[in-house]
Amino acid sequence: MTNIYHEKDANLGVLSGKIVGIIGYGNLGRPIANNLRDSRVSVLVGLRDDETRDHAREDGFEPRDIKDIIPRCHVLLFMLPDEVVPEVYLETVSPALQRGHLLVFANGYNFAYGFVEPPPFVDVGMIAPRTIGAAVRTRYLDGTGFFSFVGIGQDATGTTWESLLALAKAMGSLRAGAIEIGLEQEAQLDLFVQQAILPAFHHVMTTAARVLLEQGYPPEAVVTDLILSGEFTDYLARAAQGGLLQAMRMSSLTGQYGIFSRLPRFRDLKLEGIMDATLEEIRSGDFATEWAREYENGYPRLDSLLRAQEQLDLWSLERRTLEMLRNQ
Numbered sequence: 001m002t003n004i005y006h007e008k009d010a011n012l013g014v015l016s017g018k019i020v021g022i023i024g025y026g027n028l029g030r031p032i033a034n035n036l037r038d039s040r041v042s043v044l045v046g047l048r049d050d051e052t053r054d055h056a057r058e059d060g061f062e063p064r065d066i067k068d069i070i071p072r073c074h075v076l077l078f079m080l081p082d083e084v085v086p087e088v089y090l091e092t093v094s095p096a097l098q099r100g101h102l103l104v105f106a107n108g109y110n111f112a113y114g115f116v117e118p119p120p121f122v123d124v125g126m127i128a129p130r131t132i133g134a135a136v137r138t139r140y141l142d143g144t145g146f147f148s149f150v151g152i153g154q155d156a157t158g159t160t161w162e163s164l165l166a167l168a169k170a171m172g173s174l175r176a177g178a179i180e181i182g183l184e185q186e187a188q189l190d191l192f193v194q195q196a197i198l199p200a201f202h203h204v205m206t207t208a209a210r211v212l213l214e215q216g217y218p219p220e221a222v223v224t225d226l227i228l229s230g231e232f233t234d235y236l237a238r239a240a241q242g243g244l245l246q247a248m249r250m251s252s253l254t255g256q257y258g259i260f261s262r263l264p265r266f267r268d269l270k271l272e273g274i275m276d277a278t279l280e281e282i283r284s285g286d287f288a289t290e291w292a293r294e295y296e297n298g299y300p301r302l303d304s305l306l307r308a309q310e311q312l313d314l315w316s317l318e319r320r321t322l323e324m325l326r327n328q
Contacts, residue, residue, distance in 0.1 A: 002180060003179075003180040004178070004180070005150065005165055005174055005177065005178045005179075005180070006175075007169055010162075010165035010166050011162065011166055012040075012169060013166075014162050014163055015041050015075075015166050015167070015170065018042065018075060019042045019043070019072055019073045020036055020041055020042065020044070020073060020074070020075045020076075020077060020167070021046055021070065021073035021076045022036075022044070022079055023046045023066055023069075023076060023078050023093070024047070024048075024051070024078065024079035024080040025045055025051065025056045025061075025063065026051075026080075026081075026133075027132070027133035027134070028079050028106055029080075030133065030137075031134065031137035031140070032077065032136065032171055033045055033059070033061065035172050036167075036171060038140070041167075041170050043061070044064065044069040044073060045062075045063045045069075046063070046064055046065065046066035046068070046069040046070070048084075048088065066088065066092045066093065067092050067096065070092075070096040071098075073101075074102065075102045075104060075163065075167065076101060076102070076104065077105075077127075078103070078106060078110075079106055082109045082110060082291075083292070083295040085105075085110045085115070085116060086110055086116055089116050094118075094119075097119060097122055098122075099122070099156075100121075100122070100123075100156075101123070102122070102123040102124075102125060102157075102160065102163055102164075103118055103123065103124050103125070104125045104127055105125075105153075105183075106126075106128055106129070107128045107186060107187060107190055108126050108128065108183030108185075109191075109288070111153045111183045111187075112186075112187040113187070113285055113288040115288075118153070120154065120156060122156055123152075123160040123163070124154040125150070125151065125163070125164040126150060126183050127149075127150055127164065127167060127171065127173065127178070128148055128149040128186050128190070129146055129148045130148060136171070139175075140171070140172035143175065144175060144176065145175025145177075146173055146176050147173070147176045147177055147178070147179070148173040148176075149178070149179050149180075149186045149189075150165070150168055150178045150179070150181070151181050151182050153183050187282075188279070188282050192275075192278065192279055192282060195278050195282065196274070196278045196279065205226055205227070206314055208226060209222055209223070209314050209317075210314075212226075213317075219317045219321070220317075220324060222317075223314070223317050223318050223321040224321060227318060235247055238250055
């Protein structure tokens, strides 16, 4: 049975006298650093030369170069983009590692696919929030906390779990709950959602918009009903509270009949085969290799894909509708 940890399972005293280094101060590094500090954990912020330091200073930190904080810190939290972590680790972090250091990653990606290979004398763990960075901060402040996945990659000292859970508690995650999972499985789940679910959702929404617009429905009404109204967000929020079935049961009887009676039509889309193939690319490491090559070459395919998406008429309709609604 899977272990799920809550605040009673962690002791913040484990972090007493220890300094936590935050490497990177972006969408996730910033809220994590502030949450830890508000939990009375000693924090240092380390940044690359090309990163802005204004936000860290605004928040009351004194940002330093990454190489300067490593000797002073007992714990190092990597809060950089996945594709950047290996280079920073190899060039800056690895040469300065000492016995007993705890390396904590915000997901299992680089450890799982071998882009980062820590020496055997350090501890390696993961705290992977299951929400966006802004929510990590707001849910800490409002007391609800956020779900996360936690796992151990290496336990050289025999104390990794207690340190990891203490960090998760200080971040605010254990208020909601932290689920134990292997770093490899976390990385695979994360990529699967990005590559098998979000593309399907994107395709369904853009196809629906095209069908409705071609049949003469007002563009502003189409964009509002599909995207801007927040109906799907509310639906997922209900699912997060009571489960997907309960969310569907909260629809009107007309809605419930429409959902369940038309559901078999979509089984003919062969989604299972598409998802199986996608998962195999993830588990085999093929996607990780592809993305590493894309980063090394300066993101040429990503730039091309983004340009193609930007040409869709739907986005101009979306912007126009937003402007019309805001000007009322």
